[in-house]
Amino acid sequence: MKKINILLVLLLVISSQLYAEPPNQWVMCxxxxxxxxxxxxxxxxxGESAEEIRSDLKDYKVGKVKGPLSSLMFPMVSDLTExxxxxxxxxxxxx
Ligand code: HEC
Numbered sequence: 001m002k003k004i005n006i007l008l009v010l011l012l013v014i015s016s017q018l019y020a021e022p023p024n025q026w027v028m029c030x031x032x033x034x035x036x037x038x039x040x041x042x043x044x045x046x047g048e049s050a051e052e053i054r055s056d057l058k059d060y061k062v063g064k065v066k067g068p069l070s071s072l073m074f075p076m077v078s079d080l081t082e083x084x085x086x087x088x089x090x091x092x093x094x095x
Contacts, residue, residue, distance in 0.1 A: 023087040037095040053089040
């Protein structure tokens with residue numbers, strides 16, 4: 001039992017460190033949103049909660065028009081899985 005607990009703690013520590021590293025897709029996102037989410041071609045993402053980012057990305061994924069440039073975002077999210085969206089949302093929240 002003790003060994004399992006230690007393993008669980010280790011896994012938690014490792015996964016929390018993983019989230020501090022940008023997900024692979026962030027390289028592409030940052031070309032428009034800035035390396036620190038400060039904004040560029042795309043709006044500033046700094047200061048947005050993971051919940052907001054997650055819901056925005058899911059809206060784009062189903063083709064919902066949210067602003068004048070939504071069509072730029074549609075191809076960005078089409079290949080993202082739920083897990084990708086989750087990882088991106090959690091990472092962007094830390095920016
Ligand atoms: C080609 C440039 C470009 C790339 C690459 C890009 N975005 Fe965007 N993004 C935009 C633009 C432009 C908007 C505003 C769209 C609109 O008018 O609805 C936007 C909007 C958003 C929004 C909503 C922001 C808000 O406050 O309304 C989120 C979240 C977002 N992008 C995340 C991402 C993520 C995550 C990626 C990478 C998977 C990404 N973007 C890649 C240009 C881009």
